[in-house]
Amino acid sequence: MTGKSHARMPLHPAAQNGRKLLRYLEKKGKSISPLLIVTHDYPDPDAIATAYALQYIAKKKFGIRSRIVYKGTVGRVENRAMVNLLRIPIHKIRPSDIRKYDHAALIDTQPDFENNPYPRNRKVTMVIDQHPYVKKPLADFVIVDTECGATSVILAQALLLSGLEIPRKLATALAYGILSDTLNLYRAKRADIIETYLSILPLCDMRALIKIQHPPKTxxxxxxxxxxxxxxxxxxxxxxxxxxxxxxxxxxxxxxxxxxxxxxxxxxxxxxxxxxxxxxxxxxxxxxxxxxxxxxxxxxxxxxxxxxxxxxxxxxxxxxxxxxxxxxxxxxxxxxxxxxxxLRIPAKAEFYSPFWTGGASRA
Ligand SMILES: [Mn+2]
Missing domain, CATH: 3.10.310.30 (Diaminopimelate Epimerase; Chain A, domain 1)
Incomplete structure (x- = not known):
C-alpha cells in the first residue's frame, strides 16, 4: 500500500510517528550527538530492538553517534540469544555515562518511570515509548503510542521510510521485538502493526529468528x-x-x-x-x-x-x-x-497446589 502512486495517501499512525521521528532527527542532526540511548531496566526484546534501530538510523542517516545503555541484566535466555546472535552493542550503564552525555533518549520507558536509571532531575532529549503515562513526559521530543503493540513498530516504520538499507540483523531484531511484545501479534490491535511486521519479515534472518525463539535453556x-x-x-x-x-x-x-x-x-x-x-x-x-x-x-x-x-x-x-x-x-x-x-476473590476461598508432588500432607 505504500507504492509510489499512493504517495499522498495518509500515513497510518505508526508511519506518521516514524516520519515524525525522522523529521526531528533531521532538524537536530549532530546537535544532539553524542546521544545516550537508555532502555528500561532488564531490557526486553522490544526495548533492545528499538534502541538498536534508533542507533542505526541516527548514525547512518544523520551522523549522530550514540551509545545504548541499560541497568540490570539481560537475563531471559531468549534475550541473551538475541543480543549475542545479532551482536547488538548494548552496554551496562556506567555513572560516567550520565555525566558525559548531554543528550539522552529514553526507550520503552519514560522520565517519570522508576524502571530506568536516568536521573529524575536531568533533562531528557527524546522519549519513544508505548506505555501509558500518568503525567505527560517532559522532553524535547516525545512519541508515546499506547496502541502500537510494540515500540519497535515505530522504529521499524522510521527505518522503512528512511530509505536506508536495512541490515538483516536489524530487521531480525525488530521482528522479534514486535513478536515478543505482542504475543506473536495476538495483541496487535491495529492493522498497521501487522503491516509493519510483514514489511520487515522478508528482510529477516529466519534461522537466527528461530534460534532466538528456541534457545537452549540452562x-x-x-x-x-x-x-x-x-x-x-x-x-x-x-x-x-x-x-x-x-x-x-x-x-x-x-x-x-x-x-x-x-x-x-x-x-x-x-x-x-x-x-x-x-x-x-x-x-x-x-x-x-x-x-x-x-x-x-x-x-x-x-x-x-x-x-x-x-x-x-x-x-x-x-x-x-x-x-x-x-x-x-x-x-x-x-x-x-x-x-x-x-480481583474480588473472597479471602476465605481456598487455594490448591496443582503441581505439588512433595507428599499428601501439604495444606
Ligand atoms: Mn515494549
Missing part, C-alpha cells in the same frame, strides 16, 4: 521452574507462585508467562527476590483486564509498577543488608492479599 532455568511449579497455588483462574531468591529477575516474568498457560488459568502472579528487591509479574489472558492498573493498585508506590496490555511488572525494595526472611514473606503475602481483594 539448568538454573529448569530448577527455578521446578520450584515455581512446586510452590504454585491456584484458585478461581488465578495462579500464584513465589520463587524466593532468583538468579536474575527475568525468571519471574518467564515463570509467570509459563504458569499462565496452565489450562483454566486467566491470570498468573509471580514474585522473586533479587538483591534487596522483590520483583513481581502479573499476566492475564482476559482482554478486559487492565493488568498494569491492577498491579499498580496493589503496590504501595504506584510508580514502581507498570506494563502494557495484559502484561505487568514491578519491583520494590524489601530489605537492607541483613536479609530478613520475615520481611520477604510479609511483602509476598501482603501483595497476594491485596491482589485477592482487588
Amino acid at each position: 539448568k538454573k532455568f529448569f530448577s527455578t521452574l521446578s520450584k515455581g511449579l512446586g510452590v504454585a497455588k491456584a484458585l478461581r483462574g488465578l495462579i500464584i507462585s513465589h520463587l524466593g531468591e532468583v538468579e536474575h529477575p527475568d525468571l519471574v516474568s518467564e515463570i509467570a508467562d509459563f504458569l499462565l498457560t496452565y489450562e483454566g488459568m486467566e491470570r498468573s502472579f509471580c514474585t522473586g527476590r533479587y538483591e534487596d528487591k522483590l520483583h513481581v509479574s502479573l499476566r492475564s489472558n482476559r482482554p478486559t483486564d487492565n493488568t498494569p492498573e491492577i498491579l499498580r493498585d496493589i503496590f504501595d508506590d504506584r510508580k514502581e509498577a507498570g506494563g502494557h496490555d495484559m502484561v505487568a511488572g514491578g519491583a520494590f525494595t524489601v530489605t537492607g543488608k541483613e536479609k530478613d526472611e520475615n520481611r520477604w514473606q510479609e511483602a509476598e503475602s501482603a501483595l497476594v492479599q491485596r491482589l485477592l481483594r482487588r
Whole structure:
C-alpha cells in the first residue's frame, strides 16, 4: 500500500510517528550527538530492538553517534540469544555515562518511570515509548503510542521510510521485538502493526529468528521452574507462585508467562527476590483486564509498577543488608492479599497446589 502512486495517501499512525521521528532527527542532526540511548531496566526484546534501530538510523542517516545503555541484566535466555546472535552493542550503564552525555533518549520507558536509571532531575532529549503515562513526559521530543503493540513498530516504520538499507540483523531484531511484545501479534490491535511486521519479515534472518525463539535453556532455568511449579497455588483462574531468591529477575516474568498457560488459568502472579528487591509479574489472558492498573493498585508506590496490555511488572525494595526472611514473606503475602481483594476473590476461598508432588500432607 505504500507504492509510489499512493504517495499522498495518509500515513497510518505508526508511519506518521516514524516520519515524525525522522523529521526531528533531521532538524537536530549532530546537535544532539553524542546521544545516550537508555532502555528500561532488564531490557526486553522490544526495548533492545528499538534502541538498536534508533542507533542505526541516527548514525547512518544523520551522523549522530550514540551509545545504548541499560541497568540490570539481560537475563531471559531468549534475550541473551538475541543480543549475542545479532551482536547488538548494548552496554551496562556506567555513572560516567550520565555525566558525559548531554543528550539522552529514553526507550520503552519514560522520565517519570522508576524502571530506568536516568536521573529524575536531568533533562531528557527524546522519549519513544508505548506505555501509558500518568503525567505527560517532559522532553524535547516525545512519541508515546499506547496502541502500537510494540515500540519497535515505530522504529521499524522510521527505518522503512528512511530509505536506508536495512541490515538483516536489524530487521531480525525488530521482528522479534514486535513478536515478543505482542504475543506473536495476538495483541496487535491495529492493522498497521501487522503491516509493519510483514514489511520487515522478508528482510529477516529466519534461522537466527528461530534460534532466538528456541534457545537452549540452562539448568538454573529448569530448577527455578521446578520450584515455581512446586510452590504454585491456584484458585478461581488465578495462579500464584513465589520463587524466593532468583538468579536474575527475568525468571519471574518467564515463570509467570509459563504458569499462565496452565489450562483454566486467566491470570498468573509471580514474585522473586533479587538483591534487596522483590520483583513481581502479573499476566492475564482476559482482554478486559487492565493488568498494569491492577498491579499498580496493589503496590504501595504506584510508580514502581507498570506494563502494557495484559502484561505487568514491578519491583520494590524489601530489605537492607541483613536479609530478613520475615520481611520477604510479609511483602509476598501482603501483595497476594491485596491482589485477592482487588480481583474480588473472597479471602476465605481456598487455594490448591496443582503441581505439588512433595507428599499428601501439604495444606
Ligand atoms: Mn515494549
